[in-house]
Amino acid sequence: MAALMRVIWNQTRLASFTSPAAAAATSLNLSQTRSYYTDWQMIKDVKRRAICKQYARQRVRLNCIRKNKILPKAIQELADLEIGALPRDSASHRTVNRCAVTSRARGEIGRAHV
DSSP states (O other): OHHHHHHHHHHHHHHHHSOHHHHHHHHTTOOOOOOSSSSHHHHHHHHHHHHHHHHHHHHHHHHHHHHOSSSOHHHHHHHHHHHHHSOGGGSGGGOOOBOTTTOOBTOOOGGGTO
């Protein structure tokens, strides 16, 4: 209860030092939302990288089975079907190297991604 009273008191104290619009925003707990990423393309690429990481081990195993010439053709074809059932974004070649600041494609230098 004391913590709740402290929060309410701080909000009213801050409201007295600000404009009426800011006071209304603090009383309603409204705030501007911003994304960590620059644009939608960067968000899409981050999602692709997460999916790629999630399916990486499974994909490597299936590719090894698929490309192994010693195994019977039936097993290779099953692995081929299973790899086709995985999400397309799980392939590592679908990720794009992007600048971490501007999100420009194919314009990054080394590990800094700038």
